[in-house]
Amino acid sequence: MAHFMDVHHGMQGITAEQLRQAHQADLAIEQEENVHFEKAWADPESGTVYCLSEAPTAEAVQRIHERTGHKADEIHPVPLEV
Numbered sequence: 316m317a318h319f320m321d322v323h324h325g326m327q328g329i330t331a332e333q334l335r336q337a338h339q340a341d342l343a344i345e346q347e348e349n350v351h352f353e354k355a356w357a358d359p360e361s362g363t364v365y366c367l368s369e370a371p372t373a374e375a376v377q378r379i380h381e382r383t384g385h386k387a388d389e390i391h392p393v394p395l396e397v
Contacts, residue, residue: 316349316369318396319376321387327362334364340383341366348375367393 338355345352350370357364366387370376373390380387 316371318393319368319370319373320391320393321366321368321373321376321380322389322391323364323366323380323385324388325362326357326364327359329357329359329362329364331357337364337383337385338366341379344382345379348379350375350379352379 334355334357338352341350341352345368348370350368353367353369355364355366364385366376366380368376373392376390377387
């Protein structure tokens with residue numbers, strides 16, 4: 316499976332607890348699309364949230380995010396890593 320980095324904008328003021336809850340919501344249903352959300356990061360000041368996942372497609376990642384109420388604004392494949 317491939318890795319994807321997705322980006323969410325407009326989440327100014329997000330707290331660590333809100334980020335944890337959003338990540339947990341994704342984890343709760345990720346297996347339904349054969350996705351695994353590995354980690355999430357946030358910058359409350361800019362309102363940007365990043366999520367790293369392993370998934371069969373970017374569309375599978377987006378379907379999970381849409382179902383949990385936080386659609387990604389961008390999803391980028393990450394074909395190389397060290």
